[in-house]
Amino acid sequence: MGLVQPIEAWAASTPDSVALRLEGKNITYKELNCRANRVANGLRGLGIKERDRVAIMLPNIPEFVYTLLGALKLGAVAVPFNTLYKGGEILHILKDSGAKCVVALTNFAPMINEIRPELPALDKVILTGERNLLFAYPGSTALIQLILQGDHIKDIDGAYQKIGRILLRIMEEMGVKEAWYKHRGSIRVRGGEKIATFVISELAGVALINWMVFLGPLDTRDFMRVIRMPPEIRDKVVEPMTSVQQETGRMPVWNQFKETVVAAIEHGFQVEIKEGPMLENELIAYEKLRSIACKAR
């Protein structure tokens, strides 16, 4: 007798009784069992076998339960861990357990990506939920987006290296000393404080590379007042950060920053970049989306 058999028995004997309830919506034992079966089959399809470690970094959402039961049905070993853990801690757990896959919220993708090259056993990163949070602060945050066609990004590792180098060059031009880039996503200074970050996403054959550069100190207090989180653990949510101003003693001039960025991208990709407005179809899409975003407020 295993751990999942009693639950399968309830699914067979009382299929319509409620197993999970979330915000007034019920998930019955039968539904729970079917979804756990789907996860088990899906994991098997990804090459996960008995005794493989399946790390789970999820809050108390139904997907946690589907994944846990799916992994157990498959005879795999579940490794649930704290959703508040940050880079160094996640690295320790994934490495120590030898996890073959990790199931996490989408917003943890950049962090997991960053440590992924140090985790040879980690084969699959499975994401769920759209809980990304990006905080923009006047005078502090510069956002850069790069949209590239498939041929520039066939080699994701190469793309991460290239963007990392470009960002390092920008940091050097701006006078930030001791900036370093390990891999995949974050430019850090000295002991590991984050000064810039980027994520490569895919969308219909196009790569979107979103960068954030911290120009001035980021005041996170208002941000913390707005996200729902108990006060004792709020300071654990944000990684240690720094900014160009804190590192160099002066706030970058916007036009110079822009020129530096453009020059670094031109150099990195060996292209010429011309300034211009949006095209008509872009403008239409942009206005549409902007109105959706505003309505959602």
Add this chain to the structure above:
Amino acid sequence: MKQKVFSQERRKDQWRLISKPDGDIADVMALPGAVVEAQIAGRYQVASAVTPGTVIIQGVRRKGILAGVDAAIDREAASEHDVDVACQPRGVRPAETVNLEEMMIEASDEFVSVPTDAEDLACILYTSGTTGRPKGVGLTVKNFLGEQQSSEQALKVTPKDKIIGVLPFFHVLGLSNILLTGLVSGASIVLVPQYSPANLLRNIMESRPTLMIAIPTMFVHLLMLLERKRLHLPDSIRLCVSGAAPLPIETIEAFERCSGCRLIEGYGLTETVAACCLNPPDGLCKAGSIGVPLPGFEMKVVDADGGKLAPGEVGEIAVRGAGVTAGYYNLPQDTAEAFRNGWFLTGDIGYQDQDGYFFVTDRKKEIIIKGGLNISPREVEEVLLRHPAVKGAAVVGRKKGEREEVVAFVTTRREVMAKEIVSHCRQSLSSFKVPDAICFMETLPMSVAGKVLKKELMSGYKDERKIERKDDGLGPAD
């Protein structure tokens, strides 16, 4: 619109820069390219308008959050603090990842579970220990089944039960005593993914649970909220259980008085798949005690050599039973040190009374040794908490030369002088136990289980959250 629409004809290899020196957060999400054309059945579709080879540079004019659609944002607070909130479209997937929902849709819902042996590992749980690096605790199928049986019996869980699932399932108490005990017993679990006192109370009122298992801080918050709103908990609740951290007796009394519900304290460890000791739900509940061993567990208090101590004598609490881990994952040395003659040494200091009830007094690792004398941090903390201005207290030992000093970290309700706190301590503590230093803090570092993370208060604490640079990183010279 300020931007001019201009010719779409351009050279193929030429990249474009679109810059907006100042934008607000809605601009950020609506940057061309990231973009979407229409909203279809609640999901977004990609626009055909993306122009490869585009660079967009943008500054930010207003404070704002760009949030994924599932992020929990307090919109009232946002408008109060002048923070713009914009929603991010669905469907953008980080490179080289798998989407869980897509994986599930494509898979069959029929599966024959792989048979397991009792000794097979089911889970590895990392102890969020208050000292040192997280250690993986290997928990087998047998451990879980043993624990499920014990807790099902002790808490009398039936398919009629509805249990509040507010404790994180990555924590042993949530995973074992709520999620698995509940599902194995055929009960319902009410999921509360984001804890806030108001959110918990709303879920309790709406779902009318029968059983609530939580941690002391949650009961304290709930108590404050009930008092403020002059509310009682619904009469559907037959029992509340607190675990994972010590529950002050005053809290039990105040909570029971205010909520109208029975609140009992239990005790367990990751190494025992959660609860191994509990005040009997229908029997005598002793103030300050963690109760008696659950069916399937044996407990005793031992001296430094592993010898059993008589009732009343203080030593280390040891436990054995089907629910006790076989050991730490890949750590044979730590495993060997944690067991003696088949008994697991909990690292908790305490005693057993004449009636067989256990009491925990301290964590072994946290005992301060000053000039050869043992000092219980808990004892000092209790005295500190009796001062009316002190809200929270954590006492740790700090090396000073060859000896250890007693350092008290406190949070306060109002301004108070360190001198006043020290003289308050002098009234009830022997002089060697009186804190050598008082440090005022805004908050104490807490784990999700509501325990003070003392390691963060000790000298030489290293922030494990940071990613460190190793030799394989690129620097400015690369």
